[in-house]
Amino acid sequence: MVASTERAVGLAARKNGAERTLIGDGAAQVIPGAVVFLVIVGTLLAGSAVFAKWAPTAGWSPIALLQWSLLGTAMVQFAVVAFWKAGSARERPEEQLAMSGAAKFRQLALYCALSGLLFAVPNALAYASARHVGVGFIALCFAFPLVLTYALSVVLGRERLSGRRLTGVGLGVAGGVLLAWQGLGQSPGNTAWYLAALVMPVLISIGNIYRSAYWPDAASPQFLSAGMMAFGFITLSVLNAVLGTELAPATYGWQAMALLAAQVGLFSTLYALYFQLQKLAGPVYLSQIGSVAAVVGLALAYMVFGEVPSPTKLFAATAIAAGIYFVSRKN
Numbered sequence: 548m549v550a551s552t553e554r555a556v557g558l559a560a561r562k563n564g565a566e567r568t569l570i571g572d573g574a575a576q577v578i579p580g581a582v583v584f585l586v587i588v589g590t591l592l593a594g595s596a597v598f599a600k601w602a603p604t605a606g607w608s609p610i611a612l613l614q615w616s617l618l619g620t621a622m623v624q625f626a627v628v629a630f631w632k633a634g635s636a637r638e639r640p641e642e643q644l645a646m647s648g649a650a651k652f653r654q655l656a657l658y659c660a661l662s663g664l665l666f667a668v669p670n671a672l673a674y675a676s677a678r679h680v681g682v683g684f685i686a687l688c689f690a691f692p693l694v695l696t697y698a699l700s701v702v703l704g705r706e707r708l709s710g711r712r713l714t715g716v717g718l719g720v721a722g723g724v725l726l727a728w729q730g731l732g733q734s735p736g737n738t739a740w741y742l743a744a745l746v747m748p749v750l751i752s753i754g755n756i757y758r759s760a761y762w763p764d765a766a767s768p769q770f771l772s773a774g775m776m777a778f779g780f781i782t783l784s785v786l787n788a789v790l791g792t793e794l795a796p797a798t799y800g801w802q803a804m805a806l807l808a809a810q811v812g813l814f815s816t817l818y819a820l821y822f823q824l825q826k827l828a829g830p831v832y833l834s835q836i837g838s839v840a841a842v843v844g845l846a847l848a849y850m851v852f853g854e855v856p857s858p859t860k861l862f863a864a865t866a867i868a869a870g871i872y873f874v875s876r877k878n
Contacts, residue, residue: 581832584824589839591817595670596685596840597847598810599677605806606797609674612807614783614794617667617776619811624773624819631769655763659771663778665754669747671783679740683854686844687722690867691748693834694719696755700831703756715873722866725859748837755830758822768822776818838871 602609677685694716700706763771787794796803825833841864848854856864 581824581828584820584827585832585835586839588817588820588824589836590843591813591820592689592836593686593840593843593847594813595810595817596673596677596682596689596844597851598806598813599674599685600682600852601806602674603678605802606800607803607806608792608794609677610671610783610787610790611792611794611796612810613667613670613674614780614787615807616810616814617780617783619807620814620818621773621776621780623811623815624769624776627815627819628767628769628773651763655766655774658758658761658763658766659774660778662754662758662771662775663780664782665750665757666775667779667782667786669750669754670779671786672743672747672750676740676744679737680744681848681854682852683845683848683856683860684741685744685747686848687841687860687864687867688744688748689751689837689844690722690841690864690871691719692751692755692837693831694870695748695752696830696834699752699756703760705756705760706831711873715870717870718866718873719870722863722870725863725866752834755825755834758825759830762826768826769819772818772822775822776814835871838868841867 598612599609602612673685673688697706697712698716701708706712758771786792821833821836824836845856845864849856
C-alpha cells in the first residue's frame with residue numbers, strides 16, 4: 548500500500564512539474580493530492596497524543612511505550628522498503644538507493660541520526676507531559692511549527708519576508724503566550740511540564756527545515772522514515788537509560804500489548820506519509836499538519852477524556868488558527 552501510494556504521488560508530482568514545492572512568495576502551486584495527505588497525517592498526529600495519555604492506564608511509562616513503538620515502526624517500515632525494492636528493482640533501477648561509497652553511507656547515516664534525534668526528543672517531551680498538561684494542550688502545541696518553520700525559513704533565506712506572513716507569525720506567538728499563561732496560571736505545580744510542551748514545536752520546526760535542506764540524493768521517503776525511526780529508538784534508549792525509566796509495562800496484559808501494537812500501526816502509516824508529504828510539498832506546507840492536529844486533538848480530548856477547553860484556550864486556538872491562515876494562504 549505504501550509503495551503504491553508513493554508511485555501515485557510521484558506521478559502526480561511529475562505531472563504538475565513540482566516534485567518539491569513550498570508555500571511561499573513566488574512558490575509553485577502545491578499539487579492537489581498534498582491536501583489529502585495533509586488531512587490524513589494531521590489526524591493521525593492528533594491520535595498519537597491520545598496514545599500518550601492512555602499509556603499510564605495500560606501500565607506503560609509514556610516514553611517507554613514511545614521507545615518500543617519506534618523500534619516496531621522501524622522494523623515494519625524497513626520490511627516494507629525491502630519488499631518494495633525487491634519488487635521494483637527491474638522496473639525502476641534508476642530510482643533505487645545507491646549505497647556504494649563510504650561518503651554516501653556517511654551522509655545517509657548522519658541524516659537519519661539527526662532526523663531521529665530531532666524527532667525523538669520533541670515526541671518524548673509530548674508523551675511525558677501529556678498526562679500533566681492534557682491532550683488538548685499538546686494538540687494545540689502541534690499548531691506552532693507552521694509559524695515557527697516559516698520564521699526559520701526566512702532567517703535561513705529559504706523564504707522571502709512577507710508582511711502578511713509576519714503578521715501570522717505574530718498571531719501564532721501570541722497564541723502560544725496565551726496557552727503558556729493559561730497553563731501556568733491554573734497549574735503552577737506543572738510549570739516544568741508546560742514549558743517542556745512548549746519546547747516541542749521549536750524542535751519540530753528545526754527538524755522540518757533540516758530534513759528538507761539535507762534530503763539525501765536518491766533516498767526514498769519510506770527508507771528515510773524507517774531510518775529516522777531506528778535512530779529515534781536509539782536516542783530514546785539512551786535517554787531512558789539515563790532517566791532510569793521502567794521499560795516494561797506494569798503487567799503484560801492484553802491492554803498493554805494492544806496499545807503497543809496499535810501505536811506501531813499508527814506510526815508506520817503516519818510517518819511513511821509524513822516523509823512523502825515533506826518530499827512532495829516542503830517543510831512549510833508540511834507544518835500545516837499541526838493545524839489539523841490541533842482541531843482534531845481538541846475534539847478527541849473532549850470526546851475521549853472529557854477535557855473541556857477553557858475560554859482562554861479557545862481564544863489562543865483562534866489566534867493560532869489566524870496565524871496559520873496568514874502564513875499559509877496564497878497571495
